[in-house]
Amino acid sequence: MTVLPVRRLLVGLGLVFAVYLASRGLMWTATPSAPVVYVSALALGVISTAICLFADSRIPAAYPDAPLTAGNRGPSKLPVWAAVLAVATAALVPTAVSLSVGADHRAESWATSYVGLIGALLTVATVRRRPGFAWAGTAALAVSTTAWLGPIVALGQGLTGSVMWIVGAQLLLGFLDRAARDTVRLVELQRAAVAWQAVQETRRRERRVRVRFALQVAAPILVRVIQSGGELTPDERAQARLAEGSLRDELRGARLLDDRVRAELDSARRRGSTITVFDEGGLDGLDQQSLDRIRGELAEIVSGTVASRLIIRTARDPRVAVTVVGRMDESDDEDSVVLWEEIPRQRVAADDPRRARD
Structure with a gap:
């Protein structure tokens, strides 16, 4: 399976998960006091999640040295306008839902489903390499849910899980980027090793050629030197000087x-x-x-x-x-x-x- 189908599968799962969390909020046991506002708030969460999943970024990859998890082959950087939309959604949805369901139903499980929905949205922003915006949205979500539900209820209704999702996503992406960078470095080292081996083999081959040439040029006169005990004729001395010059040429300027x-x-x-x-x-x-x-x-x-x-x-x-x-x-x-x-x-x-x- 190639990278692109896997990426599409993960994006589809993220969208389905956001729809699922929103649909839980539609299974109310009591009619909200402002159902239009309530449904609109949940729809805003789903739409914002879809935008953060599919928004195209024209910004260069934030991690060019991690090609396995950046750019066209992985999560690219989320456009700023989409990241701002995610933060605004995290700040508006809790207040809109809390006002639309009424004070008697704010702590109900169906009325707090937005906490998981906003957590999923901010997790997507984290994976799309906007952790600063994601944590800003988390802070807005924490403040809103704590103000409307109280700290104990807010933590029990999904705020803790949302924070853990973001932490886990940031850690996982960092590990993947590090693994990708290590893979790239390993490939570069392997290429360098192969190139070094090729250079060494070329040098060995060249040395063998030089040795054969040296034997071809110098062997006859060396044999004559040994046979004559160094007593060479003028012609043989001239041949020895020519052989020496040829060898120097081959060594210094091949x-x-x-x-x-x-x-x-x-x-x-x-x-x-x-x-x-x-x-x-x-x-x-x-x-x-x-x-x-x-x-x-x-x-x-x-x-x-x-x-x-x-x-x-x-x-x-x-x-x-x-x-x-x-x-x-x-x-x-x-x-x-x-x-x-x-x-x-x-x-x-x-x-x-x-x-x-x-």
Whole structure:
């Protein structure tokens, strides 16, 4: 059974209960002195209860973190005008009934049925998240019934039960809201745990890929180092430097690399260039098409440079994804810089008005 049919069932039961309490008052054993006023007072109680049950609220849910008991899936907040009507009904009905039945019949069970009816009305207001108005109506009901019946009779004719209904409704709604919030937090924790497990699995898979790549690149030269006792030929030393550079690239800037970029970096190293690659998160959030474009531009830049020292770095910049700096020597002199290229995160079309603003 879904939430909506259950809610309709509870609303229907509340209305039937209010009609039942009012009908008890119509089974009088003595004719009221003002029957029209008496019946009108009971009708007002039933109508007010129906309004509080069905009144639509355009106010946002009072408890957005408790979706199981708020908004469209649970009791929403009662409109202020309906809550004021409930308080006014709680204040008027006891006096109207007491005056219409006469002093001799005010303590009769049929004449005090309004106490339960008003208690049901205020319970509905409590469930509809207007406890302040509900307690104000309870105070008005208590004052009126005590004034007309006396405290002992009023407590014995349903005032105690009405107060207990409101207390129970407020406590139950609070428990449901707390349970709903705990459920939401549990779901969030489960999602976070699943996401963490997925991230860890992805990292493990990536580490396995890196290990296989490292073995593929470095294993032959390492075997040669062991076999020769470290006595390598110049060609083997060059291969060892290339293998070391490739491993550093994979560890420091894997997202910058594809087959073409790897090939161009390897060619630049064979030409004698020293290359340093750093990925500091500049490629985060980019789609595959943007990554392919950036890698293609990087491969073209590396293939056309004659710099002896090449620094490739990504950074968390809103405009630039990759910066490539080339120097002719190891000094920090600005005159030694022969290459400075910035690859943007997004290419702007020539007729795009953002280009003019930039």
